[in-house]
Amino acid sequence: MRAVIKLVAADDRVPAYLELEQDVVFRHLSPAERLRYVERALDAGREAARGYQARHLAEVEALAGKWGARVVMADGGSFFGAIQLRAQHDQQTGVITLYRRSLDQVESLLASVLPEPWSRERVVATHLAHELFHHLEHTRLGPVDGQLPPVTTFRLGRLWETRCRARRCREIAAHAFARTLLGLPFLPNAIDWLMLVAMGRWTEEALVQTVEAARQAVRREDRRRSGPDEFQGQATS
Numbered sequence: 001m002r003a004v005i006k007l008v009a010a011d012d013r014v015p016a017y018l019e020l021e022q023d024v025v026f027r028h029l030s031p032a033e034r035l036r037y038v039e040r041a042l043d044a045g046r047e048a049a050r051g052y053q054a055r056h057l058a059e060v061e062a063l064a065g066k067w068g069a070r071v072v073m074a075d076g077g078s079f080f081g082a083i084q085l086r087a088q089h090d091q092q093t094g095v096i097t098l099y100r101r102s103l104d105q106v107e108s109l110l111a112s113v114l115p116e117p118w119s120r121e122r123v124v125a126t127h128l129a130h131e132l133f134h135h136l137e138h139t140r141l142g143p144v145d146g147q148l149p150p151v152t153t154f155r156l157g158r159l160w161e162t163r164c165r166a167r168r169c170r171e172i173a174a175h176a177f178a179r180t181l182l183g184l185p186f187l188p189n190a191i192d193w194l195m196l197v198a199m200g201r202w203t204e205e206a207l208v209q210t211v212e213a214a215r216q217a218v219r220r221e222d223r224r225r226s227g228p229d230e231f232q233g234q235a236t237s
C-alpha cells in the first residue's frame, strides 16, 4: 500500500481529481476546467485553514467552539441511504455529530491496510475538521461550489440549458482544510478508497490503476499548460 500512499500524498490534485470525477458535472467540463476546479477548491480549503494549526483533537474542538459549532458524539452510525455516516453537520443548529461506531470502524480498517496506522484521535479529528469546514461555509465563507462557475449539463439549442454546481468541490475543499489544519500525510478522501480495499470490495491493484490514471490526467494538463501545444492549434489553422 506504500506505493498508493506515496502517489496520493505527492500531489493533492490527484486525489482531488478523483473526487471531482464522481461529480455529475465532471463529464461536462473540459480537461483544463477540471484541473482549474480542483485547484480552486483545494485553495479554498487551504486558505480557510491558514493561520491555524491543530495537532490534537482538543484543539479542533476548541476551534469549533470558537466558530460557534457544537460537537456531539453519538453512539450508533446514522444511515443516509445505504451509506453509514461517520460525521454530519446540521446547518440549522450548527451541531456537528460524530458517530463513534463508524469512526471505530474507520480506525480498525485503516490499521489493516496502512503501513503507519492512524490513531483514533486523528481519525476523529479528521472527520471533525471536515465538518467544521462545512460549518464555516455555512456561517462565513459561503458554499465553495457557489464561488465557481456553474456548469452547463444540458443544452437544447439556444432556448434551454440546465446548469449545475460542482458540488464535489465543497468536499475537496473540506478535505484540503482538514489536511492543512491537522498536518495530515495525504488528502483524507483517500480514506474511503483505503477502506474499500480493507473491506475486500476493491483490490489494491485497481486502486493503484485508478490513482495512476488520475495522475496522468493531471500531468497531461500540466504539460499542456507549460508547453507550446496550446498555440499549435492557432499556428496550423
Ligand SMILES: [Zn+2]
Pocket: 130, 134, 170, 171, 174
Ligand atoms: Zn463533506
